[in-house]
Amino acid sequence: MTAVVGRLLHRDPYSGAAHSRVSLETTMFEELPILPPDSILGLAAACRADPNPDKVDLTIGIYMDEAGLCPVFEAIKQAQRSLVEEEQTKAYIPPQGDPAFLDGMIELVVGSEHLAARADSVGAVQAPGGCGAVRLGAEVLKASGTGGKVWISDPSWPVHVPLITSTGLALSEYRYYDPQTHGVNFEGMIEDLGAAQHGDIVLLHGCCHNPSGADLSREQWETVASMAVEQGFTPMIDLAYQGFGEGLDADVYGLRLLLSNVSEVVIAASLSKNMGLYRERTGIAIFVGPDARTAEATVSQAKAAARRNYSMPPAHGALLAGRVLSNVRLRSSWEAELATMCERINTLRTDFQGRLESASGRDFSFVARENGMFSFLGLTVEQARRLRSERSLYMLDSSRINIASLNSDNMDRVVDAVVSVL
Ligand SMILES: Cc1ncc(COP(=O)(O)O)c(C=O)c1O
Numbered sequence: 454m455t456a457v458v459g460r461l462l463h464r465d466p467y468s469g470a471a472h473s474r475v476s477l478e479t480t481m482f483e484e485l486p487i488l489p490p491d492s493i494l495g496l497a498a499a500c501r502a503d504p505n506p507d508k509v510d511l512t513i514g515i516y517m518d519e520a521g522l523c524p525v526f527e528a529i530k531q532a533q534r535s536l537v538e539e540e541q542t543k544a545y546i547p548p549q550g551d552p553a554f555l556d557g558m559i560e561l562v563v564g565s566e567h568l569a570a571r572a573d574s575v576g577a578v579q580a581p582g583g584c585g586a587v588r589l590g591a592e593v594l595k596a597s598g599t600g601g602k603v604w605i606s607d608p609s610w611p612v613h614v615p616l617i618t619s620t621g622l623a624l625s626e627y628r629y630y631d632p633q634t635h636g637v638n639f640e641g642m643i644e645d646l647g648a649a650q651h652g653d654i655v656l657l658h659g660c661c662h663n664p665s666g667a668d669l670s671r672e673q674w675e676t677v678a679s680m681a682v683e684q685g686f687t688p689m690i691d692l693a694y695q696g697f698g699e700g701l702d703a704d705v706y707g708l709r710l711l712l713s714n715v716s717e718v719v720i721a722a723s724l725s726k727n728m729g730l731y732r733e734r735t736g737i738a739i740f741v742g743p744d745a746r747t748a749e750a751t752v753s754q755a756k757a758a759a760r761r762n763y764s765m766p767p768a769h770g771a772l773l774a775g776r777v778l779s780n781v782r783l784r785s786s787w788e789a790e791l792a793t794m795c796e797r798i799n800t801l802r803t804d805f806q807g808r809l810e811s812a813s814g815r816d817f818s819f820v821a822r823e824n825g826m827f828s829f830l831g832l833t834v835e836q837a838r839r840l841r842s843e844r845s846l847y848m849l850d851s852s853r854i855n856i857a858s859l860n861s862d863n864m865d866r867v868v869d870a871v872v873s874v875l
Contacts, residue, residue, distance in 0.1 A: 492611060492849070492850075493512055493513060493514075493611075493849065494513070496512040496841075496847055496849065497510060497512050497513045497847070499841070499847065500512065500845075500847040503845050503847075505845035507845060507866060508845035508846070508847065509845065509846050509847065509858070509863045509866060509867055509870075510847045510858060511846070511847060511848045511854040511855050511858045511859070511867070512847050512848060512849055512855065513855065513858075514663065514726070514826060514827070514855055515726075515731065515855070515857075515858075516697075516726055516729070516794060516798075516826065516857045517855075517857050517858045517860070518794075518797075518860075519797075519860045519861065520860075521858075521860060521862070521863075523729065523731070524729065525729055526728060526729050526777075526786075526787055526790050526791075527786055527787075527790060528777045528783040528784070528786040528787035528790065529728060529729060529730070529773055529777065529787075531783060531786075532772075532773045532776040532777050532780075532783055533773055535776065536769075536772055536773060536776065540772075543768075545765045545768075546579075546765070546766060546768045546771070546772075548756050548759065548760065548765060548766070549577075549578050549579065549752060549756060550577070550578060550579025550737070550766050550771060551579065551768065551771045551772055551775050552775075553775030553776070553778070553779045554579060554735075554737075554771040554772070554774050554775035554778070555577050555579065555737070556778075556779070557774065557775055557777075557778025557779050558577065558722060558724075558737045558739075558774070558778065559575055559577050559737075559739060560778075561695070561701070561778060562692060562695065562705060562708070562720060562722050562737075562739060563575060563709070563712065563720075563739065563741065564702070564705065564709055566709075567709060567712045567713070567741075571712070571741060573744065573745040573748065574741060574742050574743060574744050574745060574747065574748050575739065575740070575741050575748055576739070576740045576741075576742070576747075576748035576749065576750075576751045576752035576755075577737055577738065577739045577740070577752070578737070578738050578752055578755040578756055578759065579735075579736075579737055579766040579771050580721070580736040580737055580738050580759070580766065581734035581735075581736065581763065581766065581767055582723055582725055582734040582735060582736045583691065583692075583693045583721055583722065583723025583725060583736045584612060584616060584723075584736070585734065585736055585738075585763075586720075586721035586722060586723065586736040586737055586738040587613065587616045587617065587691060587721040587738075588616050588617075588619075588620070588758075588762070589721075589738040589755045589758050589759060590689055590719045590720075590721050590738045590740075590755075591603070591616060591617045591620040591622055592620050592754070592755070592758035592762075593719070593738070593740065593751050593754045593755050593758065594620075594622065594654055594687070594689070594719065595620040595621055595622050596754045596758070599622075599652045599653075599654070600652060601650065601651075601652030601653035601654060601686075602622065602623040602624060602625045602653055602654070603617050603622050603623070603624050603625070603653070603654045603655075603656055603689070604624075604625050604626070604627050604645075604646065604649055604653060604654065604655045604656060604686075605617075605624055605625075605626055605627070605656045606626070606627060606629035606630070606642075606656070606657075606658070606662070607626040607627065607628055607629055607630070608629070608630060608664055608665065608851070609626075609629075609656070609658075609663075609664075610658075610663045610664065610691075613656065613691070617656075622654075625653075626645075627641075627642050627645035627646050627649075627655075628641030628642055628644070628645050629641075629642055629662075629665070629667075630662075630665040630667055630829070632829065632831060634819075635667070635819030635822075635823075635829070635831065636667050636819065636822070637667045637668070637669060637673065639669070639673050639676075643676060643677075643680065646677070646680060646684075646686075647680075647684075649680075649684055649686040650684060650685065650686060651684065651685030651686065652685075652686075653686040653687070654686065654687045654688075654689050654719070655677075655681070655686050655687070655688050655689065656689045656690075656691060657669075657677070657688055657689070657690055657691070657707070658690075658691050658692075658693075659690045659691060659692035659693075659694075659695065659704065659705060659707065659708050659720075659722075660692070660694055660695065660697070660698040660699075660704035660705070660707075660824060660825065661693075661694035661697050661698045661704070661824045661825020661826065661827070662824075662825070662827075663693065663694075663825070663826075663827050664827050664829065664849070664851060664853040665823070665827065665828070665829055665853075666823030666824055666825055666826075666827045666828045666829075666856075667823055667824075668698065668823075668824045668825075669707060671706060671707075671710075674706065674707035674710050674711075675710065677707070677711075678707075678710050678711050678713075678714045678715065679714075681711065681714070681715045682714055682715060687715075687717050687718070687719065688711050688715060688718050688719070689718075689719040689720070689721070690707075690708045690711070690718065690719070690720045690721070691721050692704075692705065692708065692720060692721065692722040692723070693722075693723040693725065693726060694726055694727065694825045694826070695722065695727055696727040696788075696791045696792075696795060697726060697727060697791075697794070697795055697798065697824070697825045697826065698795070698824035698825055699795075699824070700792070700795070701788065701791070708720065712741055716742065716743045717740075717741065717742050717743065717747075718740075718741045719738070719739070719740055719741075720737075720738070720739040720740075720741070721736065721737075721738055721739075722736060722737050722739065723735070723736045724736065724770065724774050726826075727791055728770075728773075728774055728777065728787065728791075730770040730773065730774065733767065733769050733770025733771075733773070734767050734770060735767075735770030735771050735773075735774055738755055740752070740755070794857075797857075798825070798826060798856055798857050799821075801856050801857070801859050801860075801864075802820050802821045802823070802828075802856055803821045804864065805817075805820055805856065805859060805864065805867075805868070806818060806820040806821040808864065808865070808868045809868055809871065809872070812868050812869070812872045813871075813872045813875055815875065820856075826855050826856055826857045827853055827854070827855060827856070828853070828854055828856055829851060829852050829853055829854075830848070830852040830853075830854055830871060831852060832848075832852035832871070832874065832875075833852075834850045834851075836852070836874040836875075837849065837850050837851070837852045838850065839874050840870055840871070840874055843870075843873075843874075844866075844870035844873070846866075846867060846870045846871075
């Protein structure tokens with residue numbers, strides 16, 4: 454659309470005579486480029502539009518139960534009922550976040566042992582989801598004046614890139630996943646991280662690496678912790694799947710090891726998956742530093758970053774999580790349900806491995822070795838695309854699948870389709 458935006462006084466450059474003319478200018482958005490859909494969300498949308506009743510969506514990172522639904526935890530339902538009954542106001546919660554949520558989350562992630570040792574040096578700010586927490590963490594790191602860069606794994610979750618670079622921090626990659634062994638390329642990783650220096654930040658997935666499902670072993674975490682101490686880089690832990698790997702405490706083994714050894718650690722934790730609070734945007738940025746002053750400084754910086762980006766934190770999810778974490782009955786119900794989900798994912802992994810191996814005669818043992826919801830099937834881009842067009846089986850071009858979207862109804866179809874393109 455072209456609009457007449459004004460009547461301007463125009464002066465003839467030769468005669469100097471002034472006369473008015475109508476100016477035709479484009480509207481603000483007329484030439485604004487239309488961006489392509491997000492690589493992951495776009496595929497999920499394509500699957501929704503696919504009329505094939507046998508279609509299967511393995512693209513998006515959401516826990517699905519046997520019925521193909523993303524369930525609301527029973528503890529969350531109960532907390533929600535009481536919150537609705539008792540809530541007196543929708544006034545803003547404090548800018549740092551809901552106190553019960555902050556305390557419960559710090560204890561869940563950092564752990565009581567570390568808290569006893571370093572309670573004063575822990576600062577935390579509620580954030581809109583794990584993404585908001587990554588962003589707040591990156592903003593505080595940027596504000597520290599570091600001229601260093603942020604090292605991310607190759608591959609990593611693609612959203613890390615815009616979340617971090619939009620603060621002005623530069624990225625570098627370290628080798629992480631080896632498609633030949635379907636595991637961590639630890640030699641490559643430590644060789645690359647050998648160049649990380651004081652002032653650099655190394656982003657590590659706390660557990661259940663997205664997109665590969667390949668996690669560091671305990672010994673490997675120990676090596677990374679020693680490197681952080683010797684080289685002086687700052688670890689930043691993205692913790693989006695605590696409780697989806699081996700259990701709530703086992704999944705933060707590496708994170709807590711770093712806390713025992715390294716003076717500064719940044720953590721971005723999400724409750725989207727492990728409390729099923731996806732749409733409620735519930736996360737936390739935690740800064741563990743050397744003392745109380747640095748904790749206060751990081752919190753003040755994170756609150757300022759929040760204020761200039763979105764002002765105040767969303768309340769609903771954090772109020773629910775605060776109730777679940779601080780109430781013994783709700784907490785044990787939540788932990789039991791989460792453990793059941795984790796077991797289901799691990800059973801799906803073994804089952805899927807067995808069926809793929811007997812249908813193809815190939816080795817898929819890596820599927821059962823990995824943690825969390827994701828796995829690369831090791832297919833080519835062309836094979837992944839054929840599966841979409843010929844079999845209505847949707848996975849990312851990288852052949853990353855969400856194991857939790859498998860169920861007894863679709864498993865055979867998925868195995869059959871995958872084997873057909875091998
Ligand atoms: C690795 C990783 N980090 C962070 C997140 C953050 O998720 P959210 O912002 O929905 O809490 C996700 C979600 O998929 C993720 O996979």
